[in-house]
Amino acid sequence: MIPVCRLADLPRGEAYRLESDPPVAVFHTDDGEVFAIDDTCTHQDASLSDGWLEGCEVECPLHASRFDLRTGSVDAPPARLPVRTHQVLVEDGMIYLALSEAPPNLPPCGVARLCGGAA
Amino acid sequence: MRTVAVVGASLAGLSAARSLRKQGFDGRLVLIGDEPHRPYDRPPLSKEFLSGAVGEADLALEGDDEDLDAEWVLGSGAVALDRGDRSVRLADGRSVRADGLVIATGAAARTLPGSEGLEGVHVLRTLEDARALRDELASGGRLVVIGGGFIGAEVASTARGLGLEVTVVEAAAAPLAGPLGVRMGGVVSSLHALHGVTLLCGVGVKALSGRRRVEAVLLEDGRSLPADAVVVGVGARPCVDWLEGSGITLDNGVRCGADGSTDVPEVVAVGDCAAWYDPAAGGHRRVEHWTGARERPALAVTALLSGGTAAQQPPRPPYFWSDQYGVRIQFAGHAALADSVTVEEGTEADRSFLAVYRRSGVPVAVLGVDRPGPFTRRRRQLSSTAAAPPTVAPAAPMSSHGP
Ligand SMILES: Cc1cc2nc3c(=O)[nH]c(=O)nc-3n(C[C@H](O)[C@H](O)[C@H](O)COP(=O)(O)OP(=O)(O)OC[C@H]3O[C@@H](n4cnc5c(N)ncnc54)[C@H](O)[C@@H]3O)c2cc1C
Ligand code: FES
Numbered sequence: 001m002i003p004v005c006r007l008a009d010l011p012r013g014e015a016y017r018l019e020s021d022p023p024v025a026v027f028h029t030d031d032g033e034v035f036a037i038d039d040t041c042t043h044q045d046a047s048l049s050d051g052w053l054e055g056c057e058v059e060c061p062l063h064a065s066r067f068d069l070r071t072g073s074v075d076a077p078p079a080r081l082p083v084r085t086h087q088v089l090v091e092d093g094m095i096y097l098a099l100s101e102a103p104p105n106l107p108p109c110g111v112a113r114l115c116g117g118a119a
Numbered sequence: 120m121r122t123v124a125v126v127g128a129s130l131a132g133l134s135a136a137r138s139l140r141k142q143g144f145d146g147r148l149v150l151i152g153d154e155p156h157r158p159y160d161r162p163p164l165s166k167e168f169l170s171g172a173v174g175e176a177d178l179a180l181e182g183d184d185e186d187l188d189a190e191w192v193l194g195s196g197a198v199a200l201d202r203g204d205r206s207v208r209l210a211d212g213r214s215v216r217a218d219g220l221v222i223a224t225g226a227a228a229r230t231l232p233g234s235e236g237l238e239g240v241h242v243l244r245t246l247e248d249a250r251a252l253r254d255e256l257a258s259g260g261r262l263v264v265i266g267g268g269f270i271g272a273e274v275a276s277t278a279r280g281l282g283l284e285v286t287v288v289e290a291a292a293a294p295l296a297g298p299l300g301v302r303m304g305g306v307v308s309s310l311h312a313l314h315g316v317t318l319l320c321g322v323g324v325k326a327l328s329g330r331r332r333v334e335a336v337l338l339e340d341g342r343s344l345p346a347d348a349v350v351v352g353v354g355a356r357p358c359v360d361w362l363e364g365s366g367i368t369l370d371n372g373v374r375c376g377a378d379g380s381t382d383v384p385e386v387v388a389v390g391d392c393a394a395w396y397d398p399a400a401g402g403h404r405r406v407e408h409w410t411g412a413r414e415r416p417a418l419a420v421t422a423l424l425s426g427g428t429a430a431q432q433p434p435r436p437p438y439f440w441s442d443q444y445g446v447r448i449q450f451a452g453h454a455a456l457a458d459s460v461t462v463e464e465g466t467e468a469d470r471s472f473l474a475v476y477r478r479s480g481v482p483v484a485v486l487g488v489d490r491p492g493p494f495t496r497r498r499r500q501l502s503s504t505a506a507a508p509p510t511v512a513p514a515a516p517m518s519s520h521g522p
Binding site: 046047049050052061077078080 | 172173177180181410413414440447449491492494498499
């Protein structure tokens with residue numbers, strides 16, 4: 001289990017980005033639940049911790065695909081693959097993470113930023 | 120309502136079809152598109168697809184196992200609408216009768232009069248356009264982009280990344296002044312020079328020269344720019360010719376209410392072809408952005424299925440993004456309404472900042488340059504204030520994703 005941060009330091013409605021490889025986004029929902037998913041959108045190189053949290057879903061900040069924080073499933077393209085979810089444990093006011101062993105669904109190659117257009 | 124026909128099978132049409140099923144419509148659903156392709160995504164056409172980073176399979180807009188239980192009529196466009204029995208006549212002579220109609224025919228790239236038939240001159244709207252341009256760029260050389268709007272700027276950025284020598288010609292004094300305002304338009308356009316692309320502003324194009332193939336772009340001020348290829352990025356016009364005479368009011372697109380309803384019952388319009396009433400801007404605006412074509416059809420479908428009686432939230436403020444030279448540009452709201460712009464995070468000089476546009480102190484728009492996190496927070500706040508918009512005077516025409 002990896003310690004993430006104190007629950008008190010992650011207000012409801014906010015996200016924390018853990019700089020692991022690949023990075024993980026930890027969300028504290030308005031209902032007080034804590035979820036963790038891979039931070040990188042499965043479509044392109046956008047950070048889901050920058051996204052729009054609504055209930056148990058986060059909307060990608062770039063092209064608005066929505067991911068279910070509980071299952072990782074995506075509602076509609078442009079993203080077409082689910083995002084990997086991780087197990088979360090809150091103990092003594094501390095958030096811990098068990099990284100998933102499934103392969104992540106990372107975007108082809110950080111598409112827009114690295115391949116397209118950068119001169 | 121037993122049959123709904125969606126005319127235009129791209130992002131807005133597909134989003135409407137999805138919303139119809141999601142909102143419980145279980146009748147016959149017909150999608151009519153003049154392109155032979157299943158719906159594909161256009162933004163990558165000037166970016167990752169053009170650079171070769173992604174292929175055609177990556178452009179698909181449908182999910183792998185998505186099934187809308189719809190009839191797809193592809194490869195033949197609508198040529199007329201008979202308002203009497205709401206039947207859509209197709210180019211190949213067939214006709215589709217429907218109880219409800221969603222107009223989603225989008226927009227087509229404007230061309231430069233006199234450039235037709237000249238080899239090496241391109242526009243960029245369709246997959247075929249993008250394939251042709253991608254092949255052209257592969258031979259390198261000198262590219263002149265006419266129009267410094269978003270599509271022109273993205274093509275310049277991609278071509279530069281592929282090693283071409285690129286010049287952008289913009290007729291206005293500052294590019295992107297419509298969508299971003301003069302100051303921020305200038306800041307964003309300064310990316311060109313930083314990456315070795317020449318930007319010429321305030322000068323129009325007089326003609327293209329060349330016999331069979333383009334050789335140069337002649338400017339109004341007498342200069343001549345040698346060119347191996349030219350991209351014309353001078354905006355798009357709504358594809359609504361087929362609705363002439365149908366009784367539907369056309370005024371730079373299909374004129375719609377704030378929920379996509381037209382002045383003909385059981386007919387709604389969505390996406391780039393539709394000019395919805397925008398309460399914040401105090402007028403009808405055609406929003407040529409991806410997110411509008413993706414989100415607004417849900418509202419239009421609710422209006423269609425309820426006969427316009429459903430009370431609805433106004434759409435979220437217009438939002439678009441653009442990727443140029445590896446920099447992520449995001450914008451939401453209406454720049455034309457603003458009387459001030461302030462940089463609230465980062466600096467313009469670093470090309471990484473957040474700028475807030477205000478009118479009488481109230482935020483009306485936000486621009487993020489490589490600041491996705493803070494941008495999303497601001498965009499959210501903008502949406503919640505947009506639900507109760509300040510009363511403002513009609514603004515200058517809002518510009519679109521085209522130049
Ligand atoms: C190169 C490019 C890059 C872009 N990049 C961005 C970006 O970075 N960010 C952003 O926000 N937006 C971007 N956009 C804009 C975005 O793609 C459009 O807003 C979006 O495609 C609009 O969707 P639509 O379905 O309304 O129209 P369209 O995508 O234009 O689709 C309309 C469809 O209807 C068909 N049609 C037309 N007439 C008829 C007829 N009579 N009968 C049947 N079918 C017909 C057309 O062939 C087409 O398939 C970009 C656009 C282009 C072209
Ligand atoms: S980057 Fe997330 S939907 Fe495109």
